[in-house]
Amino acid sequence: MMVKNLQDVTTLHNVVKMPWFGLGVYKVEDGDEVMDSVKAALKNGYRSIDTAAFYDNEEGVGTAIKESGVPREEIFITTKVWNADQGYDSTLAAFEKSMKKLDIDYLDLYLIHWPVKGKYKETWKALETLYKEGRVRAIGVSNFNIHHLEDVMIDAEIKPMVNQVEYHPRLTQEELHEFCKKNNIQLEAWSPLMRGQLADNETLQEMAKKYNKSTFQVILRWDLQNEVVTIPKSIKEHRIIENADIFDFELTEDEMDKISALNENTRVGADPDNFDF
Ligand SMILES: NC(=O)c1ccc[n+]([C@@H]2O[C@H](COP(=O)([O-])OP(=O)(O)OC[C@H]3O[C@@H](n4cnc5c(N)ncnc54)[C@H](OP(=O)(O)O)[C@@H]3O)[C@@H](O)[C@H]2O)c1
DSSP states (O other), rough: OOSSTTTTTEEEEOEEESSSSSSOOOTTTTTTHHHHHHHHHHTTOOOOEEEEGGTHHHHHHHHHHHHOOOOOGGGGEEEEEEEGGGHHHHHHHHHHHHHHHHHOOOOEEEESOOOOOHHHHHHHHHHHHHHHHSSSEEEEEEEEEHHHHHHHSSOOOSSSSSEEEBBBTTTTOOHHHHHHHTOEHHHESSTTTTTGGTTTOOHHHHHHHHTTOHHHHHHHHHHHTOOOOEEESSSSSHHHHHHOOOOOOOOOHHHHHHHTOOOOOOOOOOBTTBBBO
């Protein structure tokens, strides 16, 4: 597999195609801020947008998509059910709310945002219902560790198609990635840029210099060569363009290994086995 351009796709286990690259919009304000960044992304060739009910910007995402002029069916939209809404009926209701805000008639990917103990299995049943009814083209989870995935799959009718987790050179999640590969679950990286913390890393800077790229571009290229879907966030058009300009160089195997060796199992977000929200 070699991803050749910004619109290349991975094929999920139900044969739905999902772009390898997309725009994240966490902490982007609803209204002009989110509309401008989504429009900038779509204008520059992005075809995948990652939002969540929790981000409180689904309305702006939906408006930007409509105003972009890019046909709906060419865009892959992800949103997520928030923790407080988990459970069967409440998830179905939360889905309708998100759809109304996004103002779309089908969704591409619906994710369980976090594995809320005692709730996520009922939530999964609701996602299966939505999938079987054709309201959403693919369903998945986020922040699930191996034991969460095993637990959900014991009595799942449909296996998750995607697991979106924190993933960057300081948190390479190798066991989880292996498990997902074995089970045909596409791994997706959130906070791929570790929210900017790796900008000055020497290993990355050396490679960035060699390829005349930024450290951020090197990281995002590493994601794709590792077959991990990636969704960096930026509200600045020049960075939106920069982040996606990674299809004209290739890291060597040795460089890939050197980046993976930066792993320290450190997180910028919460630990899925110990969160209180
Ligand atoms: N499922 C989950 O629980 C979960 C959790 C967190 C995030 N996510 C998803 O993953 C997406 C990405 O993660 P993230 O937003 O946490 O972090 P990120 O993408 O790792 O980093 C975003 C930060 O890096 C900056 N940045 C982006 N491109 C840059 C560049 N080329 N040069 C310098 N700085 C750059 C951005 O600033 P500017 O905007 O000012 O450019 C922003 O502060 C989110 O937006 C969201 O969609 C999901």
